[in-house]
Amino acid sequence: MNNNIIYGLIFFAILYYFSKKKKKLTPEEIAAIEADRLIKEEERKKAEAIKEEERKKAQAIQEEKRKERARIKAEEEAKILNEMLTSTHRVYFSYSLVNEDSPIYLVHPNTNSIMDSSETSLKKLYVDGWRLLDIDKTGKSAQLEDFNFIVRLSKN
Amino acid sequence: MEITIYFSHSFVNESSPIYKITGNGALASVNEKTTTTALDMIKTGWRLSHAIKTSQSAQLESFNFLLIFEK
Numbered sequence: 758m759n760n761n762i763i764y765g766l767i768f769f770a771i772l773y774y775f776s777k778k779k780k781k782l783t784p785e786e787i788a789a790i791e792a793d794r795l796i797k798e799e800e801r802k803k804a805e806a807i808k809e810e811e812r813k814k815a816q817a818i819q820e821e822k823r824k825e826r827a828r829i830k831a832e833e834e835a836k837i838l839n840e841m842l843t844s845t846h847r848v849y850f851s852y853s854l855v856n857e858d859s860p861i862y863l864v865h866p867n868t869n870s871i872m873d874s875s876e877t878s879l880k881k882l883y884v885d886g887w888r889l890l891d892i893d894k895t896g897k898s899a900q901l902e903d904f905n906f907i908v909r910l911s912k913n
Numbered sequence: 914m915e916i917t918i919y920f921s922h923s924f925v926n927e928s929s930p931i932y933k934i935t936g937n938g939a940l941a942s943v944n945e946k947t948t949t950t951a952l953d954m955i956k957t958g959w960r961l962s963h964a965i966k967t968s969q970s971a972q973l974e975s976f977n978f979l980l981i982f983e984k
Contacts, residue, residue, distance in 0.1 A: 854979070855934040855941045856918045883916045889981065892963050899968035899977055901920075901934060901941040906965075 834872055837865060841875075847887070847910050849877075854892075854906040857883075861908055879908070887912045915984045917959065919949070924964065924978035927952040931980055951980065959984045 782790070841847060841863055849861040850871060863875035879889065887910040896905035919931040920943060931954075933947035951961055959982040968977040 853938050853941060854918075855920065855937060857916050859918075859937050879916050879918070883914055888914065889916065889962065889983075892965055892981065894965055894967060894979075897969065899970075901943075902939045904967060904979070 831874075834865065834874060837867075838863065838872060838875055841866075845912050846890075849875075849908045849910065850895075851904070851906045851908065853902050853904045854879075854908065855901050855904055861906075882910060885912070917982050917984075919947075919954075919980045919982065920967075921976070921978045921980060923974050923976050924951075924980065925973050925976055927955075954982055 848864065850864050851859055851861040853859060854861065857880040858878045860876050861878060862871045862873065864870070865872050889908065890911050891909040893907045894904065895907050896903050898904075918934070920934050921929050921931045922943075923929060924931065928950045930948050931950060932943045932945060934941050935944045935947075936942055955961070961980060962983045963979075963981040965979045965981075966976065967979050968975055970976070
């Protein structure tokens with residue numbers, strides 16, 4: 758009875774050994790596997806390249822859209838700025854008006870945003886014949902760098 | 914016409930010291946070397962056109978003002 762169990766165990770051990778033993782590959786088989794691996798690698802690289810190209814295309818489209826928006830905004834700003842510059846009254850804003858050379862800006866009438874392209878100073882405006890009508894401090898801060906002001910000027 | 918802007922820590926009379934501020938934004942600072950008074954400015958032909966109180970304090974020693982002169 759015990760012998761049968763031992764033989765059985767030996768049989769299964771041998772069976773297990775042969776089932777797990779790696780099959781020795783022929784050089785042709787190795788070459789085929791390597792070729793398959795290379796093809797897969799090539800495909801993976803191609804897929805990555807396509808993905809990268811698509812990403813770049815999407816990025817280029819986004820950049821193009823951004824440039825177009827910026828161009829439209831600049832055109833609108835230039836048009837509004839031109840209208841404002843032909844007026845005999847102007848309202849400027851300054852983040853920090855501490856002297857006659859402090860930068861001051863026109864405010865976009867529709868968006869209330871600062872028009873960076875309109876940057877000037879009281880000194881330059883006075884040279885052009887503008888005069889200060891009113892000036893209001895719009896911020897509460899007493900710090901020089903936060904001397905927010907609205908400045909109203911006129912020109913005859 | 915010209916414009917010039919001065920600042921005073923405590924503008925309480927025509928002889929209160931006033932200063933130019935040099936630099937802009939974060940670099941703005943009172944230039945002590947430019948100390949003068951409204952009286953001296955008027956004597957040299959400048960006219961005070963606007964005086965703007967720049968701080969909330971009601972204490973005389975903290976009457977911060979921005980003074981705009983024209984000539």
